[in-house]
Amino acid sequence: MGRIVAVIGGGYGGAAAAKALDGDTDVILIEPKDAFVHSVGALRALVRPDWAGNIFFPYDRLLARGEVVRGRATSVDSGGVTLASGDRVDADYLVLASGSSYPFPAKMDTDVADQALERLRAASKELAGGGRVLIAGAGPVGLELAGEIRAAWPDKRVTIVDPGEQVLPGFLPELHADLHRQLRDLNIELRLDTTLLTEPPTRPGLAETFTVRTTGGDLTADIWFRCHGASANGDYLGDGKAIARTPQGKVRVTEKLNVHGHSHIYALGDITDIAEAKMAAHAMKHAEVVAANIIAQVRGEEPAAVYRPSPVPSILLPLGPAAGVGQIPTPDGPTVLPARTVAEYKGTHLLIDRFAELFGTA
Ligand SMILES: Cc1cc2nc3c(=O)[nH]c(=O)nc-3n(C[C@H](O)[C@H](O)[C@H](O)COP(=O)(O)OP(=O)(O)OC[C@H]3O[C@@H](n4cnc5c(N)ncnc54)[C@H](O)[C@@H]3O)c2cc1C
Numbered sequence: 001m002g003r004i005v006a007v008i009g010g011g012y013g014g015a016a017a018a019k020a021l022d023g024d025t026d027v028i029l030i031e032p033k034d035a036f037v038h039s040v041g042a043l044r045a046l047v048r049p050d051w052a053g054n055i056f057f058p059y060d061r062l063l064a065r066g067e068v069v070r071g072r073a074t075s076v077d078s079g080g081v082t083l084a085s086g087d088r089v090d091a092d093y094l095v096l097a098s099g100s101s102y103p104f105p106a107k108m109d110t111d112v113a114d115q116a117l118e119r120l121r122a123a124s125k126e127l128a129g130g131g132r133v134l135i136a137g138a139g140p141v142g143l144e145l146a147g148e149i150r151a152a153w154p155d156k157r158v159t160i161v162d163p164g165e166q167v168l169p170g171f172l173p174e175l176h177a178d179l180h181r182q183l184r185d186l187n188i189e190l191r192l193d194t195t196l197l198t199e200p201p202t203r204p205g206l207a208e209t210f211t212v213r214t215t216g217g218d219l220t221a222d223i224w225f226r227c228h229g230a231s232a233n234g235d236y237l238g239d240g241k242a243i244a245r246t247p248q249g250k251v252r253v254t255e256k257l258n259v260h261g262h263s264h265i266y267a268l269g270d271i272t273d274i275a276e277a278k279m280a281a282h283a284m285k286h287a288e289v290v291a292a293n294i295i296a297q298v299r300g301e302e303p304a305a306v307y308r309p310s311p312v313p314s315i316l317l318p319l320g321p322a323a324g325v326g327q328i329p330t331p332d333g334p335t336v337l338p339a340r341t342v343a344e345y346k347g348t349h350l351l352i353d354r355f356a357e358l359f360g361t362a
Contacts, residue, residue, distance in 0.1 A: 001264075003298045004028065006081050006091035008073045009233070010036060010059060013269030013283030014097030018066060019358065020291035025298055027066030028089055030073055030081060031059065035113040036359060039106060040280060041350040042120075043145045044321075046105045047152035049124040054352050056113040061360030073098070073236040076243070078264065093264045093294050096243070096251055097287075098233040100270035100278065103204065103226040106141045126207040130222030131156055134212070136196060138162035140317050142227030143179070147319025150186045158188045159221065161214060163195040170313050171327050174336045179317075179325045182339065186319060191216055200224045230278065232271050246273050255306040257290050264297070266290045276309035318347030 003025045007018045010031035018029040035056040045052035059068045071083035080090040101107060105123055108116040127133070133149055135142045138160045146158045167179060167190070183190055197213040204226045211220045232249040244252040244260045250273035252260045257272070259265040268290050269283030276282055286307055293303035312334045318324035319339075324347045326337035337345070356362040 001297070002026075002092040004091045005093040005095060005294055006030060006089050007095040007097055008076070008081060008236075009096070009098035009269075009271075010062075010068065011097065011099040011269065011283070012280035013099070013287045014095065015059075015062060015358065016284045016287035017095050017097060017268060017290050018063060018068075020287060021294060022063045022066045024295045025093070027063060028091065029059070029063065029066060029068045030071055030083065030089060031068060032070065032072040032084075033108075033111045033113070034070065035059065036062075036355070037108050037113075037116065038350075038352065038355050039102075040346075041352060042106050042108070043141070043148045044350055045120050046124055046127065046145070047148045049121045052117055052120045052124075056117070057355055057359035057361055059359070062358070075236055075238060076265075078262070093297070094266070095290055095294075096234075096237070096259065096265065096267035096271055097269050097283075098236070098271055099283070100230045100232050102141070102230045103228075105205065105225070106145075106227065123205040126205055127223055128153070130207040132209075132221040132223075133158045134200065134219060134221035134224040135160040135227055136162075136224060137227035137229075138164065138167050138190060138192065139228060140168070140315065142225075143167065143183075144317060144319065145225060145227060146183075146188045147186060147323060150188055151320025151322070159191060159219065160188065161191045161194040161196060161216075161219070163193065163215075165193050167192070168315070168317075171315065172334055172336055175315075175325050175327050178336065178339075182319055182323050182325065186323065188319075230270070234271060255308060256293055256303055257286055257307055258293075266294065274307070274309055277313060277315075281314075282309070316342050316346045318342060318350070321348050323347070 005025045007014045007029045018027045021027045038055040041055040073081045075082045194216040200212045202208045207223045234249045237243045251267040268286035270278040289305040289307045292305035296303045312329045316326045323339045324342035326342040
């Protein structure tokens, strides 16, 4: 067995894994985008087009020895990867790190950073012109987008609709109370238990007044955003015979993060079926486990690192630069953080410096 590792996808988990493997193995990172997109900052980028360039990081300084190949995997087998160009990357180990897609603007719908920046600026202009904003989906993305919009344009009316009965299920009641209080203070209307009976007639992110029927009555808005509908990026994995997947397209992994039945193929991040919230923070922890196990195998040792999801969920959810809710695990159990701590840990800077360091642009 050699020491060539092909990492498929240079998102949070793939980039971290490639960096951790660089040197101890020969890494080839396969990624269709020309720059890493720091999705954590995408919603701020929408409301602050002057700042939006900060969320893109070129890949050229990520690895000291390894190689970044710009391309899209179209199939994999135990000996390597085939790309959309027809090129072949032979490898001894594979890391499936192709993550998930999400409607714009939370994730970009182009692989070219300049085009993504253009799209963000155009959507920002549309948003600036609409006084009433409808957000479909009250998950972390919908809530965060509402907070960003109110922070940038305090006079806009923002309404979030969601069919669920509760926001952020699984978190402490104190976090829910704090969230509802902050949403009230920010004058963000949250309509739970409310379903859109038809899709709004305009495209998301386009300023044009419409009225839509919901289970809670008619709702008129000038622009809307879809904040639900993540889907795993696994088309290249075929029919699921070689790489076992769930009905939702997630890859089944062991606690060492091997794909079931494959000692030299690993998976990490949003593409996996690990029972936890899909988060960049988790993907980067998976990357440490995968890198440790591959390095052990390359050295002829038994891979021993395991990943066990935390039984306690955690979140840092900014509502604009100065507000937000948070819950973190501590030795005394889960603790809810005040808004100023959430702002200090994340909301003011959105972790830009940390990724500038990883990508060598600091
Ligand atoms: C608006 C927003 C805010 C968020 N905020 C937070 C936060 O504050 N904290 C947190 O922990 N998480 C956050 N998340 C979640 C986080 O972004 C995801 O969990 C994370 O992106 C998952 O990382 P990943 O490496 O699995 O995949 P991704 O980051 O999705 O990266 C996958 C990469 O694979 C590439 N790819 C796809 N298909 C192929 C292919 N066929 N061949 C090669 N490459 C391919 C893609 O181009 C992409 O670059 C946020 C998400 C959004 C949308």
